[in-house]
Amino acid sequence: MTRDHRPASDFRQARQPARRPPLTRDQVRGFWFLSPLFGFIGLFILIPVLGTIADSLFRDIVYLPVRFVFLENFRALWADPSFWSAVRFSALFVLVSVPLEVLLGLGIALVLNEPFALRGWVRACILIPWAIPAAVAGRIFQLVYNFSYGAANYLLDLLSISREPLNWLGSDLSAFIAVVVADAWQTTPFAAIILLAGLAAIPEDLYGQAKVDQAGMVARFRHITLPLLKPVLIVTLLFRTIQALRIFDIIFVLTGGGPGGATESLSMLAYRHFAAGDFGYGSAASVVLFLMAVVAAIAYVRVGRFQET
Amino acid sequence: MNICFEQLSKQYKTGRGVVDALRAFDLTIGDGQLFIILGPSGCGKSTLLNLAAGLEEPSAGTIRFGERVVASAEEHIFLEPGERNVAMVFQSYALYPHMKVFDNIAFPLRNARRKAHEIRLSVQRTAAMLGIDDLLARKPAELSGGQRQRVAIARAMVRQPSVLLLDEPLSNLDAQLRMATRAELKRLQMEMAVTTLYVTHDQTEAMTLGDQVALLKKGRLVQAGTPYALYHHPATPFAATFIGSPPMNLIPARLATSATEYYAWVNDRKIALSAELKAKAASLPTGRILLGIRPEHLRFTDQGQLEGVITYTESLGREIVYRVACAGHEVLVLADHPARETGRSVALAFDSAAVHLFPATEPADDPPDKPPLHGRPPRHG
Amino acid sequence: MNERQVKKLLVYLGAAATLLFCLGPFVYMLLTGLATEPDFLRPAKAFIPTWDHYHSVLFSETVHFVRYLINSIAISGISAVVSVFIAALGAYALTRLNIPGGRPILLIVLGISMFPPVSLISYLYKLMSALGWMNTYPALILPYIAWTLPLSLWIMVSYLEQVPQELDKAGLVDGCSRLKILVRIILPVAAPGLFATLLLAFIYAFNEFLIALMLTTDQAARTIPVGIALFEGLHGQVAWGEIMAAATVTTIPVVLLTLLFQRRIIQGLTRGAVKA
Numbered sequence: 001m002t003r004d005h006r007p008a009s010d011f012r013q014a015r016q017p018a019r020r021p022p023l024t025r026d027q028v029r030g031f032w033f034l035s036p037l038f039g040f041i042g043l044f045i046l047i048p049v050l051g052t053i054a055d056s057l058f059r060d061i062v063y064l065p066v067r068f069v070f071l072e073n074f075r076a077l078w079a080d081p082s083f084w085s086a087v088r089f090s091a092l093f094v095l096v097s098v099p100l101e102v103l104l105g106l107g108i109a110l111v112l113n114e115p116f117a118l119r120g121w122v123r124a125c126i127l128i129p130w131a132i133p134a135a136v137a138g139r140i141f142q143l144v145y146n147f148s149y150g151a152a153n154y155l156l157d158l159l160s161i162s163r164e165p166l167n168w169l170g171s172d173l174s175a176f177i178a179v180v181v182a183d184a185w186q187t188t189p190f191a192a193i194i195l196l197a198g199l200a201a202i203p204e205d206l207y208g209q210a211k212v213d214q215a216g217m218v219a220r221f222r223h224i225t226l227p228l229l230k231p232v233l234i235v236t237l238l239f240r241t242i243q244a245l246r247i248f249d250i251i252f253v254l255t256g257g258g259p260g261g262a263t264e265s266l267s268m269l270a271y272r273h274f275a276a277g278d279f280g281y282g283s284a285a286s287v288v289l290f291l292m293a294v295v296a297a298i299a300y301v302r303v304g305r306f307q308e309t
Numbered sequence: 310m311n312i313c314f315e316q317l318s319k320q321y322k323t324g325r326g327v328v329d330a331l332r333a334f335d336l337t338i339g340d341g342q343l344f345i346i347l348g349p350s351g352c353g354k355s356t357l358l359n360l361a362a363g364l365e366e367p368s369a370g371t372i373r374f375g376e377r378v379v380a381s382a383e384e385h386i387f388l389e390p391g392e393r394n395v396a397m398v399f400q401s402y403a404l405y406p407h408m409k410v411f412d413n414i415a416f417p418l419r420n421a422r423r424k425a426h427e428i429r430l431s432v433q434r435t436a437a438m439l440g441i442d443d444l445l446a447r448k449p450a451e452l453s454g455g456q457r458q459r460v461a462i463a464r465a466m467v468r469q470p471s472v473l474l475l476d477e478p479l480s481n482l483d484a485q486l487r488m489a490t491r492a493e494l495k496r497l498q499m500e501m502a503v504t505t506l507y508v509t510h511d512q513t514e515a516m517t518l519g520d521q522v523a524l525l526k527k528g529r530l531v532q533a534g535t536p537y538a539l540y541h542h543p544a545t546p547f548a549a550t551f552i553g554s555p556p557m558n559l560i561p562a563r564l565a566t567s568a569t570e571y572y573a574w575v576n577d578r579k580i581a582l583s584a585e586l587k588a589k590a591a592s593l594p595t596g597r598i599l600l601g602i603r604p605e606h607l608r609f610t611d612q613g614q615l616e617g618v619i620t621y622t623e624s625l626g627r628e629i630v631y632r633v634a635c636a637g638h639e640v641l642v643l644a645d646h647p648a649r650e651t652g653r654s655v656a657l658a659f660d661s662a663a664v665h666l667f668p669a670t671e672p673a674d675d676p677p678d679k680p681p682l683h684g685r686p687p688r689h690g
Numbered sequence: 691m692n693e694r695q696v697k698k699l700l701v702y703l704g705a706a707a708t709l710l711f712c713l714g715p716f717v718y719m720l721l722t723g724l725a726t727e728p729d730f731l732r733p734a735k736a737f738i739p740t741w742d743h744y745h746s747v748l749f750s751e752t753v754h755f756v757r758y759l760i761n762s763i764a765i766s767g768i769s770a771v772v773s774v775f776i777a778a779l780g781a782y783a784l785t786r787l788n789i790p791g792g793r794p795i796l797l798i799v800l801g802i803s804m805f806p807p808v809s810l811i812s813y814l815y816k817l818m819s820a821l822g823w824m825n826t827y828p829a830l831i832l833p834y835i836a837w838t839l840p841l842s843l844w845i846m847v848s849y850l851e852q853v854p855q856e857l858d859k860a861g862l863v864d865g866c867s868r869l870k871i872l873v874r875i876i877l878p879v880a881a882p883g884l885f886a887t888l889l890l891a892f893i894y895a896f897n898e899f900l901i902a903l904m905l906t907t908d909q910a911a912r913t914i915p916v917g918i919a920l921f922e923g924l925h926g927q928v929a930w931g932e933i934m935a936a937a938t939v940t941t942i943p944v945v946l947l948t949l950l951f952q953r954r955i956i957q958g959l960t961r962g963a964v965k966a
Contacts, residue, residue: 134899286809289809364859390862407875
């Protein structure tokens with residue numbers, strides 16, 4: 001009958017006789033319930049991030065003594081052409097792939113929002129690219145872009161675009177396109193699913209009313225769908241931006257950052273230095289990426305909260 | 310077991326500031342009574358029930374079950390619901406949807422670690438008492454509203470609680486079933502002789518069911534007493550209009566005295582007050598007051614204390630509600646057939662014994678109330 | 691043609707294009723895994739089916755795909771179960787127990803989920819090296835639990851919000867502790883949501899790459915995405931047939947789960963993201 005909190009309340013009574021406890025019993029329990037969550041996130045996400053930030057201020061290379069160098073790593077980054085190449089790649093990649101994916105996703109969502117035979121099957125099928133590990137997707141596209149027998153060159157031939165096989169992963173531009181297409185294949189479904197949920201939330205009555213008001217298909221899209229979808233669209237854009245900024249898996253497998261570092265993202269750059277044992281320098285690069293992600297994350301959370309009110 | 314609320318207060322912090330759900334509330338509920346907590350929505354009646362159950366902690370004050378203090382903000386005592394031997398029936402019934410009816414009813418007994426055969430016996434006995442013994446193998450989703458309600462009551466009764474708490478238990482039933490269940494609840498409660506707190510916003514339910522009724526408004530106790538006392542001796546205009554349907558007429562008047570008698574003036578009509586009212590009248594300041602007369606105590610005559618014109622009629626079937634424009638005020642009259650058509654001039658008579666007197670303003674610190682939410686159907690025209 | 695017909699045509703064309711886009715590479719993977727040679731698209735070549743690649747992926751001693759797959763399933767499974775339970779506890783607190791600052795906690799957790807994983811891995815590498823856990827299951831399970839928690843928490847919150855609070859009250863009055871209410875009443879009632887969360891957390895952990903790449907060195911703990919990414923073949927030339935057979939073996943279970951429970955997955959995904 002009597003449970004463990006009864007002595008606890010007596011104890012509190014003895015300790016501070018006059019004041020009301022600041023939290024109710026339920027709230028105290030609530031923090032206990034949340035403590036494993038805080039514990040895991042703290043130990044395996046927050047502390048590592050703080051550790052990485054601290055590490056970026058040290059010269060920390062395996063087999064060499066660790067030395068505090070303050071901003072020396074960042075100064076070296078600033079002077080490193082491969083860093084600027086990675087920044088340029090990440091920026092270009094976000095600018096090209098995110099709008100492309102969101103547009104494609106919007107198209108798919110618009111189609112899937114209409115009733116048609118087998119809609120359920122199509123909707124299930126678009127989840128397939130999403131469910132496949134990015135590393136595996138990278139492998140599939142590596143084969144797609146194979147110079148001698150890949151599907152990409154086969155398609156070029158089939159559609160009579162080019163008789164000559166293209167060395168997709170051999171030039172800067174085609175490698176960039178290759179990465180963008182592979183990533184779009186992997187992540188467009190996610191954008192489509194989020195946007196589909198947004199579309200489904202638009203009341204059907206509005207379209208009925210617009211039809212009564214003689215608005216055509218295009219007018220309905222412009223004056224009802226787009227404005228009402230805007231919040232979801234912005235959230236999707238931001239969400240995809242954050243994911244695109246940290247792209248790693250597909251590039252690691254597909255191009256390894258090549259040719260000549262042309263498709264090396266900031267994550268790849270940092271990883272390359274980690275793998276080479278230069279933890280301080282790699283940390284500095286990931287701190288830069290982290291800061292970019294934080295800015296985007298704050299934007300995301302802001303927009304999220306704005307939507308609520 | 311009697312229940313005692315002493316100076317009970319509950320505050321909620323919300324986004325817009327602190328809300329007083331209950332303020333310095335005092336009430337004692339006698340052993341075995343069926344006590345109705347009545348009031349409009351937001352009056353604090355559900356808060357009171359939650360405090361009694363131990364679902365919330367009081368901000369101030371004490372709750373006693375018999376001799377035992379179950380919650381006291383000042384003494385830092387708080388017993389969990391499970392330690393109070395209370396049972397509760399919720400408006401939505403709150404049956405566990407993933408459990409069969411048997412397991413729903415057995416759940417509190419299992420938590421109390423009773424023996425399996427004992428549980429089986431208790432569940433079957435309680436189910437038989439409520440006529441649901443053939444439903445024990447079903448899931449709540451397979452039951453009708455009335456059946457679910459019985460399961461909820463069975464789950465509350467099965468452990469023989471010392472206090473039974475009912476939160477608007479009938480409001481999800483249709484009108485016919487509600488009448489039947491009302492009678493049955495009353496019978497069960499008397500059989501089990503368990504002290505019962507029954508929360509409702511429906512004054513008819515309160516009047517027909519309760520041994521005692523406490524009327525709440527904005528976290529304060531307005532009046533407590535038998536249904537008879539609340540109906541015949543309402544303490545405030547709010548009590549007068551909240552209880553009874555259609556609600557009591559409150560007619561603005563002036564109180565005047567002569568050497569030997571008290572009068573109320575409604576415009577230029579002088580109304581003599583009965584002997585019983587003189588004491589009450591003496592306690593009021595002369596000047597503006599409210600004259601309370603129930604619609605059923607007014608009757609049409611050829612010559613009466615009030616005169617007016619019928620503006621609207623509404624048939625209740627056996628009786629008719631009239632609205633009469635009377636001395637610049639609208640008066641409701643409840644009368645039998647034959648119907649009188651609108652537009653007719655009528656005179657109204659009443660016994661001076663049926664008159665209630667109220668001060669012109671509500672005693673609470675709040676501005677005068679809007680018409681009660683319940684008891685009067687909305688009218689058009 | 692009137693507007694309705696135009697629309698219908700557009701919808702069917704769009705659906706066909708969508709299917710082609712989404713399934714094309716997937717089917718290409720399936721075919722290559724079954725083809726004797728990966729060059730079956732070349733003009734002079736033909737598609738000659740064979741089970742050889744599957745045979746060597748599943749039974750060869752020298753490639754460790756089966757081991758990688760077992761590692762992946764065990765690591766992701768354990769991570770998902772623990773993560774969802776911890777998330778359920780947290781979601782219960784946030785939806786029922788009036789935690790001060792509950793909303794900010796949710797938003798902060800959401801923000802944390804957006805940290806790039808590359809900013810964790812060097813420290814995790816040092817931590818696991820110091821503990822001597824490199825290339826073991828715990829080295830991946832512990833970060834994966836943390837890594838999937840934000841997602842699990844958001845989805846669990848959105849599901850628990852929908853369970854009526856009166857059930858908690860009934861449970862309290864019936865003599866349950868809060869933990870027992872969660873385990874015996876709320877979670878069974880929210881079972882579909884629990885399952886969706888479990889599935890999503892599993893897929894997220896299963897697909898994780900960078901942490902596994904950094905913290906594993908061989909088949910003792912290496913997961914299947916890393917195994918497939920790093921597989922170079924035995925005879926100099928890239929063994930596309932084997933890689934695609936392994937990729938198929940890896941993705942078929944995930945894809946089947948996804949197809950079977952697509953409704954729940956879509957629901958979970960959109961709740962996690964749109965509700966921000």
